[in-house]
Amino acid sequence: MSVTVRRVGEGRFVARTANGATVEVGGDGFSPVQLLEAALAACAAMTAEQLITRRGGSDFAVIATGTQSAHELSSVDIAFDLPADEPLATIVPRAVARECKVSRTVEHGAPVTVRLNG
Incomplete structure (x- = not known):
């Protein structure tokens, strides 16, 4: 049950679960x-x-x-x-x-x- 967070831009990240659900963190996200x-x-x-x-x-x-x-x-x-x-x-x-x-x-x-x- 891990979550992977990847940088997608300056101050912007995407968190992803093993089943593919995502949430944006930073920038216009959470x-x-x-x-x-x-x-x-x-x-x-x-x-x-x-x-x-x-x-x-x-x-x-x-x-x-x-x-x-x-x-x-x-x-x-x-x-x-x-x-x-x-x-x-x-x-x-x-x-x-x-x-x-x-x-x-x-x-x-x-x-x-x-x-x-x-």
């Missing part, structure tokens, strides 16, 4: 921080989708908003565009905390190793 925000929101949405649709909310949006300090992304707020529903307000955050690998990885600070192949 910034790396926006990709992280999107990954967090998408993971939360995919985790909660069945819980939400089962209660009748088949069309919903998820908004991820990051707070940045001068040098890093210091927090990310993930909001579901849904009516306040007490059971969902309790169940969805608990499910995301338990099941979303992206948010768990960020929250637990997985180490990142950078190396040169060659």
